[in-house]
Amino acid sequence: MCGIIGILGKTQAVPRMMEALKRLEYRGYDSAGVATVADGRLDRRRAPGKLSALEAVLADSPLAGLSGIGHTRWATHGEPTEANAHPHMTDRIAIVHNGIIENFRPLKDELLATGVRFEGETDTEVVARLLTRYLNEGLAPRDAFRKTLGRLEGAFALCVLISGDDDLMFGAREGSPLVVGLGDGENYLGSDAMALAGLSNRLIYLEEGDWAELKRGGLQVYDAAGNPVTRPVTLSQVAATMVDKGNHRHFMQKEIFEQPTVVAQALGRYLDPNEGTVRLPDMPFELADIPKVTLVACGTSYYAAQVARYWIEKIARVPVEVDIASEFRYRDPVYQAGGLAIFISQSGETADTLAALRHAKAAGQRIAALVNVMGSTMAREADLVLPIHAGPEIGVASTKAFTCQLSVLAAFAIKLGVARGLVDRAREADYVSELEQTPKLMARVLHNDGKMAEIARQIADARDILFVGRGIQFPIAMEGALKLKEISYIHAEGYAAGELKHGPIALIDEKVPVIGLAPKDELIDKTVSNLQEIMARKGRVVLISDNAEHEDGLLARFPMPPAGDLVAPILYAIPVQLLAYYTAVEKGTDVDQPRNLAKSVTVE
Ligand code: F6R
Secondary structure (H helix, E strand, O other): OOEEEEEEOOOOHHHHHHHHHHHOHHHOOOEEEEEEEEOOEEEEEEEEOOHHHHHHHHHHOOOOOOEEEEEEEOOOOOOOOOOOOOOEEOOOEEEEEEEEEOOHHHHHHHHHHOOOOOOOOOHHHHHHHHHHHHHHOOOOHHHHHHHHHHHOOEEEEEEEEEOOOOOOEEEEEEEOOOEEEEOOOOEEEEOOHHHHOOOOOEEEEOOOOOEEEEEOOEEEEEOOOOOEEOOOOEEOOOOHHHOOOOOOOOHHHHHHHOHHHHHHHHHHHHEEOOOOEEOOOOOOOOHHHOOOEEEEEOHHHHHHHHHHHHHHHHHHOOOEEEEEHHHHHHHOOOOOOOOEEEEEEOOOOOHHHHHHHHHHHHOOOEEEEEEOOOOOHHHHHOOEEEEOOOOOOOOOOOOHHHHHHHHHHHHHHHHHHHHOOOOOHHHHHHHHHHHHOHHHHHHHHHOOHHHHHHHHHHHOOOOEEEEEEOHHHHHHHHHHHHHHHHHHOOEEEEEEHHHHHHOHHHHOOOOOEEEEEOOOOOOHHHHHHHHHHHHOOOOEEEEEEOOOOOOOOOOEEEEOOOOOOOOHHHHHHHHHHHHHHHHHHHHOOOOOOOOOOOOOOOOO
């Protein structure tokens, strides 16, 4: 979602801020802006649309200054117009904001009643006007900022410049992440490590309620009560070069093709091939004592949770509950004492998943976070962190994070089985050697990408596409449908193959392609019968399978290598990613930043 950069630097801020905003494009946005303070005077440029629009504005009307704040905005309150774009500015301050100010209406009414005029419709402008009022009342900047924070409710990260002082910047974090970057005679603020990649690798993650006063030569962090505090400095692993497409046309393509490498990396952290064992990070609780596992996530991460349910129940015989984070905490879930709740999130910041994590924590559950971003809020609030080691994922549509999530969840399921005495040494070693084959098999699937590009050409004109699978392939069918709809804008749904006859088969005619996921396992005959029922109704079936026996009447078959239950879901994720990718390319959509979507969904 929205991205923030703030620079108190020694060289011109605008080009550096534009670089940082480009690194933040992956988060999704629909307008952008920058402001500087130079010789005490604030000025800004903003534009709706992509950063190229802002670049054009800046080319016409450059903005000088060594201190600046910049923002990419994903509209929540008010349309993506120039007036609603950040920074918001008064004669006293300029401000950028991520998140939502929940009490903005009463605050706005209060300000309107005192004669304050508003330019736009955003909740952020309320913060700008309130801070200005306190400065106009004579409060020093630090006191005015602190007093303003005390009035705000909701989730926010703020970054503020003050007129009249080129060496002063404030930041605050409440529910939305904000990171301080430490430079050499410079200091920075950013919404994540990616914003600061290339500027600084020495980072301070502000904690909930923290706020900070930055100068070029110094920094003071305060906690919510206003006490000066020292927060640890961490070294960022995110290099500016990671935000590079290499010789790929899109980040999504690069990330799909990176999967054998990153899955090998992830498995390398969790498997010991010499010993034939799974190793997990140190546990603050006994795995063997866990009576129930609750898996909670959103979107693609939720489908990873659904696959994990099959593994955990089958291998470790522990009951598993799976839910969508936005539903979970509002349905008053029944927790089991001593239960383990695992929250799966690439970003570690998704607002609904974080809220669900806090709900489970307050109920006394043991909390694990399976995340890609180690400094993320979920990682910091969990009892146990299971990193997925996928490296930065820039494409909005999640690909490599999904297969790395699955790899780690497979390792977790095996370890749980070991802890419960259901998986002996020999079986564990078999599982480990099976999982070890995954990267090699993934590379074989990717080798056939040209075939999927052809299939994509044949289905790209469809209005609706169905994905079907049984058992552990059912979540992959749903993931395939999600991937396709989010980047190609073709309506798609994933169904359990056995459910078609209970309604969805009414949709089938010669215009509806159906993608069948059918590895040669104990369910293949049933899935194939379901696909034959579709073909009997003129549906155009694409079969993704290692079984070459059922090719009659198909629109196409995408060949897969044979794989067992542990590897097959990871492997079958690839053809559905490729299908979505090539279909989107065929349709000419914006693959890496599909319309209306944001990478890190930090509002509920
Ligand atoms: C789809 C996609 C989203 C995310 C979802 C959760 O391709 O990327 O559905 O999976 O928004 O995000 P995280 O995993 O960051 O919590």
